[in-house]
Amino acid sequence: MDAAEFRRRGKEMVDYVADYLENIEKRPVYPDLEPGYLRSLIPNEAPLEPESYEDIIKDVERVIMPGVTHWHSPYFFAYFPAASSYPAMVADMLCGAIGCIGFSWAASPACTELETVMLDWLGKMLQLPECFIAGTHGRGGGVIQGTASEATLMSLLAARCKAVRRVQAINAKKSESEILSKLVAYTSDQAHSSVERAALIGAVMMRKVPTDNHYAVRKEMLKKMVEEDKAAGLIPFYFCATLGTTPSCENMWMHIDAAYAGSAFVCPEFRPLLNGVEFADSFNFNPHKWLLVNFDCSAMWVKERADIIGHWQIPLGRRFRSLKMWFVFRMYGLKGLQAHIRKQVALAKEFESLVRADKRFEICAEVVLGLVCFRLKGSNELNQELLKRITKSREIHLVPCQLSGRFVLRFAICARSTESHHIQQAWQHITQLTFDALVYAGSVSSVCKTCLGVNSVFRVVELRLNYFAKNVLRTL
Template structure:
């Protein structure tokens, strides 16, 4: 492809993308294919000679689109929002064209410096303390990672390195593996599955602690666990708290957890993958009270801030802990300005990195703080609208407080009714929602996901659910002869203080039941 063909087909592709997004509401949100469908449409081997790109363009609708679930459709309500916008797409286009690998400042200064500036912008937007920012010339600052899952692992490794070095300094005779064998980290029974997985990958014991009736972890439970583990010879070193859990969008109590972490020298990492974007709105910042106790915080603009995947931002108060843990500095990576600016290869697990701050810069400038606030508030209003429709119907109950853009609900009565309801909804192909299980309580989740979702879309989605409910209840009458009585569900906390090998109510799967509902981490 020469430059003239690139101009031609580039324009065609932009037109195709614009039409796709503009008319996405008209597409059936759920794919209708079976495993292996594409093998029948493509040859077994790559073509020996290059093909005309116009033929490739024709095959997008024929081969690719039949196997797509349309995440940016207003009829998609599964998982959490998957960010996207035209400015973000343009940012990725330019990043791909420049193609720099920004592992150090010297390789392309703009790649590093724009990331420093935009992560500071974003940190101020969500109200972070100045210790988390680059701009005060302290050891803190922000960095763009690929996912929140990677960030949890990164922070856990940095915390492990820090505590091992501290203990070895006092006890030079102790072997590193002997110390690691005694380490214990904590998270809640509602945390994303990436947290216990990070413990598994990092060879440390990760303990899930019970949450209260609002699915929130508090300091009383943490203190009890620490005291018990210390008594048994373990070394508490890490806590991953959640602001906006994957199952129900619950918020751990940082105001009580933070002082305990400070008292015991425990690294507090705050996972705000979804809800962190909402802190751009001052009315939601009450949920981040106590953030000053955190060592690290991460949020995913690629979820709820209109940025295309991947763009997960992490802030740290003292970047030297990352550098100490990951610094391998051969001569061919060094440059004369080392120490004056961040070399982000020391702040992450991979060496290479893309120019991801371009799409963040484009989007924040195109929408402005007010535009982002308006978008998030609108999603929250639509969630409340759906909640009112559900409650006014009378056949449903809401199983967790609707705080942001997520509604958790179930049919009153036996679990089988909600399971059948999901089957009926998905069989229509008109909307996409998923289930979750929290402490044996099965429910359905409806998340407001697409930028262009309207009140009319929400009412239309509710009508799909309502008609599916009519069919389920009709079948129930036929089978049972009458409605079964509503069952009172006991959602009192379970004792889950144990190893990460215990049953994972919020992070495993059980047939069609999805517990961990945040794949874009």
């Protein structure tokens, strides 16, 4: 493909993309196939001779599309939103063309510098404390990570390094491995699995702080654990917090992970949820979830850039991802971003009202942002049966979660194109299937084990669910 063919094919692809997104709701939101479906549809080896573009693009509909879970369908309410917007897609084309590998300033100055300034723009939109803004003289600043998992790992590694240095400054004889064996990190027992994974990678102990019945870490509980650990000769050094937690002890690095919720803080009415961030050493959220900047773009800020210099990220190379932010922030403006968040929160409230109006259902956690956790009053089996029917129908897509041992359905407002009538239709669909599920449950004495088995394919992704419930966000 030379430049002339690219001009033709690239424009065809622009139309294909627009057609795909404009007509996405006509496609079944979730694929109807078995694992391993794809291998038999394509050859076992790469072709020796070049193939034509026509053949490849035909295969997109034949091979790829039947196996796609359509995250941007307005009937997709599973997991969490994956940001998608046209300005981000146009910017990504430019990013691909420039194709610089931004591992140092000289490797492409614009790539390094636009990123710093965009993180400042975004930090100001979130009203982050001045200490997180790089500006021209600040000691803090932001960096784009691929995902929140990487941000958590980076913060833990920076904290580990600092802790080792601090202990050795007092007692130079202590070996690094001796110190490492005594470091303890803490996080909520409701925290995302990536937090535990960061500790595993960093080879440090991690203790999960039991939460209260509002899924919140209580200050007293954390303090008690820290004191016990200190008394046992251990060294508390890191706490990965949910929003709004304040630190309970000195010398501990506090990282706040607001992967999903963070985007909402561009709206002043949600900003109080972030109060306490001034006590954190690092803060992270994913514009690629809810702020219209296509994946990957996870924003991380630190108070002291010096703490993570040399640790900015795991990979050495990086794409020119700040272009996406620049295009999105300018084409939407702050007001446009706020409107997007508010619209989606309103849609969640609309769904909540529908659920509350039906006495057969209950709401399982306060609806603060764009997620509604609900269930049929009754057994876990009954709710599993309902979800099984929803999934099988492939008209809408939801995934479950566990809350205090209860099987709960999550209804997340995801696609940018979701409107009120999609919510209404989704609810109508759910109530219809509810009828079937209740009839089924009534007709069989107990729900059989196979129903449970089928659901195992939707392994419960431990989403950062707890961030959404207001109770969790209460400052300790």
